[in-house]
Amino acid sequence: MALKNDHYTYRVTWSEGDKEYVGLCVEFPSLSWLTKTPEGALRGIRKVVADVIADMKKNGEDIPEPVANRNFSGKFMVRVPPETHRKLTIQAAEAGVSLNRLASAKLSK
Structure with missing residues (x-):
């Protein structure tokens, strides 16, 4: 499930240690997603972020503001x-x- 208005900052890079692509999100530095393709890494990290945000909302936790939305x-x-x-x-x-x-x-x- 992708987030509506997903303004988070994502990066996909090669992980030599894992021999896979890793998807990362600046606003959620503890999250990552490993897979064989860069496209899959981006899809994966976006889904993980969406799931974490849904869980945070359920628990009444503060959601990080996207860097792109900050002044x-x-x-x-x-x-x-x-x-x-x-x-x-x-x-x-x-x-x-x-x-x-x-x-x-x-x-x-």
């Missing part, structure tokens, strides 16, 4: 060691940009 401000804080902060500040000054602009550029690569 992002574009701001987050990163803690780094003081020496890293110093090195990045020097790099930014040498490049003639703000530390924020330098960090954003490095994270975008």
